[in-house]
Amino acid sequence: MTDTVPDLSIEHGIDRKIDTRKMKVTSEVAIQITKMNKWFGQFHVLRDIDMTVHRGERIVVCGPSGSGKSTLIRCINRLEEHQSGQIIVDGTELTSDLKNIDKVRSEVGMVFQHFNLFPHLTILENCTLAPIWVRKIPKKEAEEIAMHFLEKVKIPEQALKYPGQLSGGQQQRVAIARSLCMKPRIMLFDEPTSALDPEMIKEVLDTMIQLAEEGMTMICVTHEMGFAQAVANRVVFMDQGQIVEQNEPREFFRNPQSERTKLFLSQILGH
Amino acid sequence: MSDTHAQTVAFVRDTMIPEQVPPVTERGAVKWLRENLFNGWLSTVLTVLSLLVVAWMVLETGPWLMRSVWDAGSLSECRRIWAEAGVPAGACWGVINDRLHQLLFGFYPPHLYWRPVLALALLLVALGPILFPWVPRKLIWFSAAYPFMAYFLLWGGSIWLPVSAALGFVVAGAVLVLLRPLGTLPATLAAFLAPLLWWAVAAGPFASVMSDLLPVGIEFVRSDRFGGFLISLVIGVTGISLSLPLGILLALGRQSDMILIKSICVTFIEFIRGVPLITLLFTASLLLNYFLPPGTSFDLILRVIIMVTLFAAAYMAEVIRGGLAALPRGQYEAADALGLDYWKAQRLIIMPQALRIAIPGIVNTFIGLFKDTTLVVFIGLLDPIGLSNAIRASSDWQGIYWELFIFIGAVFFVFCFGMSRYSMYLERRLRTDHR
Numbered sequence: 282m283t284d285t286v287p288d289l290s291i292e293h294g295i296d297r298k299i300d301t302r303k304m305k306v307t308s309e310v311a312i313q314i315t316k317m318n319k320w321f322g323q324f325h326v327l328r329d330i331d332m333t334v335h336r337g338e339r340i341v342v343c344g345p346s347g348s349g350k351s352t353l354i355r356c357i358n359r360l361e362e363h364q365s366g367q368i369i370v371d372g373t374e375l376t377s378d379l380k381n382i383d384k385v386r387s388e389v390g391m392v393f394q395h396f397n398l399f400p401h402l403t404i405l406e407n408c409t410l411a412p413i414w415v416r417k418i419p420k421k422e423a424e425e426i427a428m429h430f431l432e433k434v435k436i437p438e439q440a441l442k443y444p445g446q447l448s449g450g451q452q453q454r455v456a457i458a459r460s461l462c463m464k465p466r467i468m469l470f471d472e473p474t475s476a477l478d479p480e481m482i483k484e485v486l487d488t489m490i491q492l493a494e495e496g497m498t499m500i501c502v503t504h505e506m507g508f509a510q511a512v513a514n515r516v517v518f519m520d521q522g523q524i525v526e527q528n529e530p531r532e533f534f535r536n537p538q539s540e541r542t543k544l545f546l547s548q549i550l551g552h
Numbered sequence: 553m554s555d556t557h558a559q560t561v562a563f564v565r566d567t568m569i570p571e572q573v574p575p576v577t578e579r580g581a582v583k584w585l586r587e588n589l590f591n592g593w594l595s596t597v598l599t600v601l602s603l604l605v606v607a608w609m610v611l612e613t614g615p616w617l618m619r620s621v622w623d624a625g626s627l628s629e630c631r632r633i634w635a636e637a638g639v640p641a642g643a644c645w646g647v648i649n650d651r652l653h654q655l656l657f658g659f660y661p662p663h664l665y666w667r668p669v670l671a672l673a674l675l676l677v678a679l680g681p682i683l684f685p686w687v688p689r690k691l692i693w694f695s696a697a698y699p700f701m702a703y704f705l706l707w708g709g710s711i712w713l714p715v716s717a718a719l720g721f722v723v724a725g726a727v728l729v730l731l732r733p734l735g736t737l738p739a740t741l742a743a744f745l746a747p748l749l750w751w752a753v754a755a756g757p758f759a760s761v762m763s764d765l766l767p768v769g770i771e772f773v774r775s776d777r778f779g780g781f782l783i784s785l786v787i788g789v790t791g792i793s794l795s796l797p798l799g800i801l802l803a804l805g806r807q808s809d810m811i812l813i814k815s816i817c818v819t820f821i822e823f824i825r826g827v828p829l830i831t832l833l834f835t836a837s838l839l840l841n842y843f844l845p846p847g848t849s850f851d852l853i854l855r856v857i858i859m860v861t862l863f864a865a866a867y868m869a870e871v872i873r874g875g876l877a878a879l880p881r882g883q884y885e886a887a888d889a890l891g892l893d894y895w896k897a898q899r900l901i902i903m904p905q906a907l908r909i910a911i912p913g914i915v916n917t918f919i920g921l922f923k924d925t926t927l928v929v930f931i932g933l934l935d936p937i938g939l940s941n942a943i944r945a946s947s948d949w950q951g952i953y954w955e956l957f958i959f960i961g962a963v964f965f966v967f968c969f970g971m972s973r974y975s976m977y978l979e980r981r982l983r984t985d986h987r
Contacts, residue, residue, distance in 0.1 A: 358888075358889055360885050360888060360889060379893070383891050383893055384891075386888065386889055386890065386891040387890070387891030389889075390889075391886075391889040393882060393885065393886065393889075395880075395882050397880075397882035397883060397885060397886035398886070399883065399886070399901055399905075400905070400984060401904050401905050401908065401982070401984050402984075410890070410892075410900060410901075411890035411891060411892060414892060414896050414900060415890065415891045415892060415896075443984040445984065459890075460889075460890075463890065463891065
């Protein structure tokens with residue numbers, strides 16, 4: 282790697298000025314992961330993960346495929362179960378207690394690589410389902426909230442269509458709006474742009490940047506290094522189920538410490 | 553070459569060619585015939601063969617149908633009519649005319665025919681909100697009450713028996729609401745056990761006490777008076793409406809993480825599917841009595857309904873499991889990630905999609921079940937087939953069979969074809985994936 286920072290923001294045209302006024306990291310702990318281990322059968326996917334996320338942080342997790350980065354964030358809302366160690370989300374420890382799990386899940390939004398919208402429901406119904414059935418919000422109010430967030434992701438006019446009628450980028454923005462309707466305090470993004478055509482990546486990244494500007498606590502598994510550089514306050518590099526290196530993005534890209542990181546960055550940045 | 557200038561390189565069209573009709577082979581009936589009937593030599597051969605088969609069938613059955621006799625009280629009367637006209641034998645539909653009531657109602661008391669007819673009319677009303685979205689939603693309460701009304705209308709007796717049976721569900725609902733603060737699981741368990749307790753202990757005495765206090769009722773009709781299409785519909789409709797929910801529960805149980813529930817469901821499904829229906833029916837009619845406490849008389853039709861339902865539910869469970877397996881994992885994960893609990897996720901996300909995928913298989917099972925109701929003839933119930941045997945044994949109609957079986961087949965066909973059409977309508981209506 283050279284000493285100059287490659288201008289990553291050119292990629293997918295993150296050309297706007299980021300409004301950093303509300304992007305403040307506080308001392309309040311949002312997620313505390315200690316000595317967490319996970320196995321898939323005999324395979325040790327996550328090894329001794331220690332990680333503290335403070336309220337307001339924007340963390341980008343990157344690493345080669347199979348490094349366990351998706352598994353890590355899926356453990357945070359217990360889509361995957363960890364076998365040892367501790368995960369505390371907003372003061373609630375994740376155990377096999379279903380009540381705690383549902384509580385954490387309703388406070389943590391998640392956006393998937395393949396959107397996972399509900400194809401049998403309209404966009405509006407996708408967004409109001411959880412508020413109505415989990416939060417017990419009256420339908421009318423839930424629809425107002427949903428329209429508010431659909432406007433925010435700039436597709437209110439699609440509200441009565443079905444997911445199958447929307448483009449990939451639009452679907453992913455709906456998926457973000459659907460999560461936001463639950464008014465989560467933490468958002469997890471699991472490779473949100475990996476399944477999208479290049480021209481649609483920008484619209485999704487824009488939405489994510491907007492969210493970051495409002496001070497949302499976010500953890501993103503992504504290969505969009507431009508996004509990492511523009512928005513993240515910390516980049517976590519994982520390999521073979523371990524956190525290999527983490528740093529603030531400028532230092533991370535300019536001055537990677539481990540050989541593994543250097544190799545990864547040289548491959549992903551295409552030099 | 554009139555409108556081009558061949559000598560120059562540039563080309564300017566000075567006359568526009570008017571639109572012309574396509575050649576005769578490319579339009580109208582000729583095009584249709586060529587594309588659909590004579591598209592290559594194989595297609596042509598098959599077309600000719602099919603036409604020959606159709607012609608042969610029409611020539612064979614046509615004259616027989618043309619010589620139909622409708623007004624006759626017996627087969628010999630039909631024969632006399634043909635002999636007088638000097639024609640060979642034809643179709644003697646007089647048997648349908650003569651025995652229609654029997655084919656429809658069996659030995660149900662004729663002065664009470666209005667009761668099954670009313671029950672059928674109310675069935676159509678009760679099906680409305682279940683089958684069609686444009687029917688007012690409020691009517692679903694009528695559908696919920698319908699089974700008890702239908703029982704009362706068909707069998708009669710004291711009104712308090714169906715009422716006390718229905719009260720079991722009211723008890724369940726009340727327990728569920730009252731115990732909600734204790735948590736979902738205890739409340740659900742209690743709501744499941746409370747009605748069982750009610751039916752086992754309180755329902756009988758309640759019904760008899762109420763009958764003494766306020767005797768309201770209509771004439772009681774014993775099960776052995778039931779017959780014909782009445783019995784097919786009673787067994788078929790009850791079996792269909794019970795086997796779907798039971799099948800859903802079995803399919804979910806089979807996918808459960810809880811090993812005990814899973815093995816119970818797997819054993820049940822595999823056992824029931826592995827045994828012929830007729831065996832189960834014989835069990836219902838003969839063996840069950842040995843296992844029941846002496847003195848209990850357990851209605852034969854009810855026993856048959858239970859067996860048919862269990863049989864169809866086992867098939868249903870596998871059909872629905874197919875639908876569940878077709879759903880991407882992401883749907884479960886998205887539901888989980890939004891904080892929906894298991895039952896809400898199943899009800900709002902998983903089942904609506906899995907059932908839609910499984911519609912063809914579900915309706916297939918329904919149709920199979922409905923036609924299988926004719927098997928009850930082997931345990932002595934007088935369904936249409938059983939009645940046709942009885943009718944043919946009478947001196948008036950000895951020797952007739954085509955007409956009876958065509959009629960019975962046609963009625964079954966109308967019901968099954970109706971179900972099939974409805975399922976296609978439903979598939980179209982629920983198609984939202986726009987693939």
